[in-house]
Amino acid sequence: MVRGTGMFVKIVMVTAWFLAAGEAHAITLVQDGKPAATIVVAASPTPAALLAAKELQYHVKEMTGAMLPVEHPGADTAAVAILVGESEATRKLGLRSEDFQSQEYLIRIQDGLIVLMGRDWQDTPANRLEVGSDMVHSLADTRDKVNYTAAVGWENAPADIIELPGILDDQGTCYATYDFLERFCDVRWYGPSLLNVVIPSARTLTVPPAEIRRRPSLLHRNAPGGGWPIIRKQWARHDGAQKDLFDRRMRFGGERWACNHSFASYRDRFLVKNPDAPQLWERSRPDFFAVGWENEGFWRQLCMTHPDLIEQVVQDARDYFDGKGVKGRQLACGDYFSVVPEDSDHWCKCQRCQAVLAPGKSRDIKHTFGTGTASDYVFGFVNAVAREVRKSHPDKYIATLAYHVYSYPPTFELESNVAVAPCVQLCYAYQKGVFENDANFYGQWIARSEGRKVYLWNYFHHPMERAILGGWKCFPCFMPDVISQWVKRYHEDGVRGFFLCGIPQQLDYYLYMQTAFNVDTDWTALVDEFFVRYFGAAAEPMKAFYYRIMQINREEGVLGTSPDASWGRLGTEQRMNELGALMDRAVALARTDVEKQRVATWKSGVWEYMLEGRTEYLQKQQ
Ligand SMILES: [Zn+2]
Secondary structure, three states, X not given: OOOOHHHHHHHHHHOHHHHHOOOOOOEEEEEOOEEOEEEEOOOOOOHHHHHHHHHHHHHHHHHHOOOOOEEOOOOOOOOEEEEEOXXXXXXXXXXXXXXXXXXXXXXXXXXXXXXXXXXXXXXOHHHHHOOOEOOOOXXXXXXXXXXXXXXXXXXXXXXXXXXOOOOOOOEHHHHHHHHHXXXXXXXXXXXXXXXXXXXXXXXXXXXXXXXXXXXXXXOEEEOOOOOOHHHHHHOOOOOHHHHHHHHHHOOOEEOOOOOOOOOOOHHHHHOOOOOOOHHHOOOOOHHHEOOOOOOOHHHOOEOOOOHHHHHHHHHHHHHHHOOOOOOOOOOEEOOEEEOOOOOOXXXXXXXXXXXXXXXXXXXXXXXXXXXXXXXXXXXHHXXXXXXXXXXXXXXXXXXXXXXXXXXXXXXXXXXXXXEEEEEEOHHHOOOXXXXXXXXHHHHHHHHOOOOOOEEEEEEOOOOHHHHHHHOOOOOOOOOHHHHHHHHHHHHHOOOOEEEEEOOOOHHHHHHHHHHHHOOOOOHHXXXXXXXXXXXHHHHHHHHHHHHHHHHHHHHHOOOOOOHHHHHHHHXXXXXXXXXXHHHHHHHHHOOOHHHHHHHHHHHHHHHHHHHHHHHHHHHHHO
């Protein structure tokens, strides 16, 4: 049996119904350090099954010392079979990848057999031709090639170059395998580096019977980043391949959807021929562009009431849905074509646009980012495009954001084929004022969105992004309670997924992604477990350090978004002494080399970053 009894109790509860049925027997994969099971994959596995088989083999080896052999169906073996991905062997059981819904997966531990499989993207020429992108990368570009043995630290093993499943490709077999490794083998991935991975030691690995068939709670889980000051240190030394692998382990990606400002290339297509991108030029249509803002460059808005412009955007969407690709930096993915103005409120000053905008002035909210002053204007444009596109492509969607001066719903109904993503600043949840407004417009969207595809742009960028842009260092904010509460609420509200904008720190990011994958995740249990399993003997002061930072933000009800807020309000001398004492105690208590290294990542990443921030603040004060 594996270490970590707390986890084991939960597993038994999950499978209790099955045990009650009788004939349930635990299955042994490794006995006294010797392999007792064989991994079985198809002769030509999907990219997901190939990765899943390697990941299973690697983690069991690191855990027990036993290298489970990988065979193809039909091989002569007396050992327990672990069927990874669809193969002849699963088809004999009536289990086919195509019978699963997108992202659905199965963990079956039953009758001396383990099945780990789900819906997988198939590597066919037609599938490789599909056009689309997440916020940044094309579908093809996310099928990263990595040297697997180097990425997992098996430096003496021969190079093993594999193509990872693209983050928006179905990879149910990977989900099954990662969920199996977490639930039944107690493996944890707290970051991309080898130091971040927690694998228990056990000479014998036995797993109880189970039947888990499910989809992730939120279907789109997109959260790029990791380069900001604190998390960069916490994630320790790692390379790009290890980050790529970590993304799969976190089950980053999912449903094909993307949405962001989408008209950056209109200038190159219809206003000025760009010598760096002459292929984008189509014809001169200066009347497409916002009147009165002639010097705006690529940010220049469009004249969004112009019938010819609307017709052009409709044509762009139809071309995409007809497989003709996208133009320039137009964003589109799967069944979604993004229609969102550029990032400013410099709207067209023509009479027709101004007539639509004028009544919106009454919807302003003073000193607040998210209002409804341009909601009717922007969503009127989105609606006009959606109405036309639905005539030719009734099962496709126009993806848009509810953002800035169009955060609130319009005064009219949105077309049924508009998928909307409110932009909610969850990072302000402890700050009085700001978040109430975001929660308010979010609630209005949900109340009006029955049957609608709703996604979320979730900000987690402040205070860190402010500090980075301003060249100073902030008092950080940790908020596991808020993350848990809101991700669960998104699920209850039928939100399909999120783009997480800004990932400032290790544990909150981990909690967010784990809760999005499975909303049954209990945040206090997850946080407790993290500190015990990650820091060992130093767990108690490290946890106190984390919770104290969280409490300080809550006590003050502000976020450290300015040097004064960070070091005048939050990180006072007394509090810094208190936090410093906790960190000193953690350093003193850390016992093993790994514990010491992990404490060091937080000491330099969080604590010394804070010390420098306060010191620089005091120096400027003098
Ligand atoms: Zn106009």
